[in-house]
Amino acid sequence: MSDTVQKLLRPNGFVDLAWPPVAAFIAIVILWEGLIAVFEIPVYILPSPASIWLAITTNPGPLFGHAGITLYEAVAGFIIGSLMGAVLGTVFAYSKIIARGLLPYVIAANTIPVVAVAPIIIIWFGHGIGSKIAVTAFLSFFPLALNMMKGLQSYDRTIMDVFHIAAANGPQRFFKMRLPSALPYVFVGLKLNVTFSVIGAIVAEFVQADKGLGFVIMTSYRTLAMPRLWAAMLMSALIGIAFFALIALLERIFVPWHASAQDNR
Amino acid sequence: MAEPQRVPPPAPEAFVSIAGLSLTYGAPGQVLVNALQDIDIAIDKGQFVSLIGPSGCGKSTLLRIIGDLLSPSTGKVLIGGSEPREARLDREIGFVFQDSALLEWRRIRENIALPLELRGTPKAERERKAEELIQLVGLDGFQKAWPRQLSGGMRQRAAIARALSTNPRILLLDEPFGALDQITRDRLNMELARIHEVTGVTVVLVTHSIREAVLLSDRIVVLTPRPGRISRFIDVDLPRPRGLEVRNDERFDDLVRLGNRELEKGYM
Ligand SMILES: Nc1ncnc2c1ncn2[C@@H]1O[C@H](COP(=O)(O)OP(=O)(O)O)[C@@H](O)[C@H]1O
Ligand SMILES: [Mg+2]
Numbered sequence: 049m050s051d052t053v054q055k056l057l058r059p060n061g062f063v064d065l066a067w068p069p070v071a072a073f074i075a076i077v078i079l080w081e082g083l084i085a086v087f088e089i090p091v092y093i094l095p096s097p098a099s100i101w102l103a104i105t106t107n108p109g110p111l112f113g114h115a116g117i118t119l120y121e122a123v124a125g126f127i128i129g130s131l132m133g134a135v136l137g138t139v140f141a142y143s144k145i146i147a148r149g150l151l152p153y154v155i156a157a158n159t160i161p162v163v164a165v166a167p168i169i170i171i172w173f174g175h176g177i178g179s180k181i182a183v184t185a186f187l188s189f190f191p192l193a194l195n196m197m198k199g200l201q202s203y204d205r206t207i208m209d210v211f212h213i214a215a216a217n218g219p220q221r222f223f224k225m226r227l228p229s230a231l232p233y234v235f236v237g238l239k240l241n242v243t244f245s246v247i248g249a250i251v252a253e254f255v256q257a258d259k260g261l262g263f264v265i266m267t268s269y270r271t272l273a274m275p276r277l278w279a280a281m282l283m284s285a286l287i288g289i290a291f292f293a294l295i296a297l298l299e300r301i302f303v304p305w306h307a308s309a310q311d312n313r
Numbered sequence: 314m315a316e317p318q319r320v321p322p323p324a325p326e327a328f329v330s331i332a333g334l335s336l337t338y339g340a341p342g343q344v345l346v347n348a349l350q351d352i353d354i355a356i357d358k359g360q361f362v363s364l365i366g367p368s369g370c371g372k373s374t375l376l377r378i379i380g381d382l383l384s385p386s387t388g389k390v391l392i393g394g395s396e397p398r399e400a401r402l403d404r405e406i407g408f409v410f411q412d413s414a415l416l417e418w419r420r421i422r423e424n425i426a427l428p429l430e431l432r433g434t435p436k437a438e439r440e441r442k443a444e445e446l447i448q449l450v451g452l453d454g455f456q457k458a459w460p461r462q463l464s465g466g467m468r469q470r471a472a473i474a475r476a477l478s479t480n481p482r483i484l485l486l487d488e489p490f491g492a493l494d495q496i497t498r499d500r501l502n503m504e505l506a507r508i509h510e511v512t513g514v515t516v517v518l519v520t521h522s523i524r525e526a527v528l529l530s531d532r533i534v535v536l537t538p539r540p541g542r543i544s545r546f547i548d549v550d551l552p553r554p555r556g557l558e559v560r561n562d563e564r565f566d567d568l569v570r571l572g573n574r575e576l577e578k579g580y581m
Binding site: 207216224225228229303304 | 412461
């Protein structure tokens with residue numbers, strides 16, 4: 049047996065971890081298919097797994113095209129919003145007076161429901177993809193701003209003394225002490241943003257769009273094309289899961305020293 | 314052997330001279346804490362000095378002034394003729410805290426080399442020095458370990474190695490072994506004695522333990538609280554090098570008793 053196969057098969061290897069959810073998935077699909085056949089549930093209430101599969105596989109081009117648009121909006125908004133949030137969080141961490149002045153408004157803005165703010169942003173940024181990215185960026189902004197600030201303030205005071213004794217300069221303190229100690233917090237913010245960015249893209253598409261999974265969901269809803277609606281819904285979930293897995297992988301690469309990355313090694 | 318005597322104020326040629334030092338904590342309008350008052354100490358080059366006294370008597374405050382982490386209200390500290398600030402900027406001060414304060418995101422070798430990295434020492438030179446220090450403090454095999462994989466005693470070994478990385482002329486330690494169990498503590502005491510012997514660095518150690526102070530020091534400075542003052546100097550005339558067996562020595566017990574008697578005054 050090759051090394052890789054052995055790794056996959058050993059306790060806590062991939063196979064060991066993956067088989068229960070896979071088995072559960074197969075069981076649910078069979079039960080689902082069976083219930084629909086037995087109780088003759090109409091397709092607009094609950095489409096069968098087979099009909100959803102058909103909705104995905106017959107003429108898959110357009111559906112995957114829409115999924116690609118939503119993925120693009122989510123990722124672009126995630127990156128822009130997270131970057132801007134990181135910058136503001138850093139400003140807050142370094143300037144008490146700016147933080148005291150603006151933090152209450154940032155927290156207040158964070159509580160505005162995205163559905164209320166999306167139409168305004170779409171008026172500002174137009175009917176293209178740009179406005180969907182802006183809505184997504186708006187949602188991704190706050191979690192990172194707050195976590196970045198908290199993270200940069202979380203450094204150990206004795207480590208600060210160590211840097212003082214070693215006559216470190218300002219940039220060295222930032223890049224070698226405060227930023228590394230902030231990384232676990234940054235990843236908390238990024239993981240929140242993953243979920244928010246998919247929500248933001250789809251909500252913005254609900255408000256106004258002619259492409260994307262949110263658009264597919266709205267049009268399928270109007271025509272009661274339920275298998276297609278379910279297909280779009282499942283694809284948006286898959287986008288979120290894949291995106292989350294990517295961030296979790298980056299966390300392991302960039303924060304290998306932290307407990308959350310070590311305990312599930 | 315004569316009873317140790319109160320020692321007169323520092324001679325100006327001492328390596329470290331602390332003269333007329335006092336420090337009062339608290340901004341105007343707040344409660345003022347007179348943490349240190351009239352402190353005069355002279356330390357010779359290569360000497361091992363311990364500061365001992367009940368908690369709150371200003372030991373950490375005094376050590377932090379020497380290390381330029383605090384400025385005194387009055388008085389002056391000179392290290393090899395320089396102000397603490399100059400000495401610090403010349404990387405002549407090593408500081409070890411009770412908490413090892415290792416950077417969790419760096420492996421042990423990179424932790425030890427941190428002060429060199431901050432000074433801009435080339436990588437090859439840093440690694441050579443870190444390796445040398447790893448051997449010195451007995452951490453061979455842990456070069457690539459993460460700090461969280463190390464025990465408390467090993468973390469303090471790494472902290473000592475880090476403090477020594479720039480070849481400081483003075484090593485300041487603030488209760489470095491206070492959180493360790495007795496056996497680990499004994500072992501690290503011996504390591505510290507050996508490091509002092511081979512490097513010839515001047516050491517100021519803050520400790521709670523009179524036995525630790527007698528075991529390691531050339532001279533013990535006993536402080537009393539409120540305000541923190543020097544109540545007496547005890548010169549330790551036990552021969553060097555010392556092993557743990559020196560604790561079976563009668564002279565060792567005499568010095569411990571003397572120290573304890575002096576310390577008890579501070580608790581009244
Ligand atoms: N930052 C501070 N502000 C006000 N008082 C302080 C501060 N740090 C220490 N003190 C007070 O100064 C005295 C000496 O403290 P410290 O030097 O830490 O004592 P030790 O290290 O001997 O236990 C104590 O009474 C302590 O409460
Ligand atoms: Mg103290």
